[in-house]
Amino acid sequence: MLDTSRRTAYNAAHAAFRDTVRRVFAEHMTPHLDRHEAEGIVGREAWLALGEAGMLCPTVSEEYGGLGLDFGFNCVVTEELAYLGSSAGFTLQNDITVNYFERLGTEEQRRKYLPGMVSGEIITAIAMTEPGAGSDLQGIRSTAVLEGDEWVVNGSKTYITNGQNADCVIVVAKTDPSQGAKGTSLILVDAGTPGFERGRNLDKIGQHSADTSELFFNDCRVPRGNLLGGEGRGFIHLMEELPQERLSIAVSAQAGAQRAFDEAVRFVKERTAFGKAVIEFQNTKFVLADLKARLQVGWAHLDWAITRHLAGELYTDEASAAKLWHTDLQWECCDKALQLHGGAGYMNEYPIARLWRDARVQRIYGGTNEIMKEVVGRSL
Missing domain, CATH: 1.10.540.10 (Acyl-CoA dehydrogenase/oxidase, N-terminal domain)
Known part of the structure; x- marks a missing residue:
């Protein structure tokens, strides 16, 4: 707990x-x-x-x-x-x-x-990522063309969380491809709309309980009123939501890191080697002491970030830095906690195996951590 x-x-x-x-x-x-x-x-x-x-x-x-x-x-x-x-x-x-x-x-x-x-x-989803466009959302190729009172949506999306469950999908599409990012809009597509099909529930390394899907749109017609926000302002709308999205990832990362640490402490207290508990070895104590110090800093920083966001003062570069730091911390905690489990850590019956697998993608979605560094770097 x-x-x-x-x-x-x-x-x-x-x-x-x-x-x-x-x-x-x-x-x-x-x-x-x-x-x-x-x-x-x-x-x-x-x-x-x-x-x-x-x-x-x-x-x-x-x-x-x-x-x-x-x-x-x-x-x-x-x-x-x-x-x-x-x-x-x-x-x-x-x-x-x-x-x-x-x-x-x-x-x-x-x-x-x-x-x-x-x-x-x-249940809702947002369809941004495409086979050829991940962190660079300006590279999306899906289109929504206005014909009379209907948007005709074409394209494919991948890695969409809630893709199998979703009753409504916010589709990021180009409504004016000649305008680049300025020609991007958000279109609502309801489940059951002709031309909207779900592909596979994708087979991932981790996060197996999350339905992550391919989505396909083939001359999918939706009412003109399904435009969400301003026409041509989709990219701006996406950027406006990034601080909260990246803070959310940081929050989950910190809690996941703590769980991995707690699992390691529990295991090394119970496990014995060479006649004594594994926690009695200096290396074990030093590894856990270092992680505990980092977790202490992490919780203090997270509370700072949450408080700033509640006050409407968390900037994009700060949220990006939080996503970068906390997801890196999560991976470090999970990897070292698994190592302290020894061979047991590689067994799926132990929670640390799931925590380790699930942590890996945190440094990828929401913008890769390499992109986070670029965002923070631009603020200097």
Whole structure:
């Protein structure tokens, strides 16, 4: 269990909410972790349970069925999910897609989607990445051409979180290819729309319980009113959401790092070698002492970043630096924790194996850590 007794980013309301999150996860997630991993997807029953408990999109205003809470409540869910060791796509909906609907959506779009996103009846995804365009979103080739009162969407997307579950996908497409990034828009495509097909639930190294998919659009026609935000402003809208998205990844990374550390401490206290507990060896203590110091710094920095974001003062370069630092820390903790497990760490029956596998992609999505360095470097 995460020790939150000395956290500075949260108040009593956040603490009470965390108790609810832990209770719901203990009932609806923990007993099913292995099944979620085996099936490659988290079923809708879990989404509905979280929705009923107020754990989905808690920042949505009461007008649309939400609780109207601050982003700190999202962070509580993200931390507890990561510490649990689940890669369910709840945080994508909580921390990323819902903002697009609430901030950019028309009144009709908000009323159509937000209540269901809060209840868990509507699951969303955002389709940015393409086979030939990853961190460089300006290179996307999918198009949406206006014909009369309909957008005709063509193209393919890959590595899309919630792709199998999604009831609605925010598709990043070029509405005016001649304008480059300025010709990018966001188009809503509902499940069941003719021309919209899901491909494989992709076979990944880790994060097996996250349904990550290929999506295909072949002359997929949607109403003109499915434009989300301003026409030609899609790239700007995406950039506006990057600080929160990258902070969300940093939050999950820190909690995942802590879980890996805790697993290592537990293991080396129980495991013996040469007649004594593994924790009694100097190398073990030094490795864990170094990780503990880094985790201490990490939690302090994370609370600083969350507090700045709640005040509307977290800049893109700061969020990018947080994503870079905390995901690097997560990988270091997971890798060293696995090493301290010895051969047991390579066995899937031990939690550290899953934590190690799931951590690897954190330095890739949300913009690779190499791109994070470029973003921070440009701010100098």
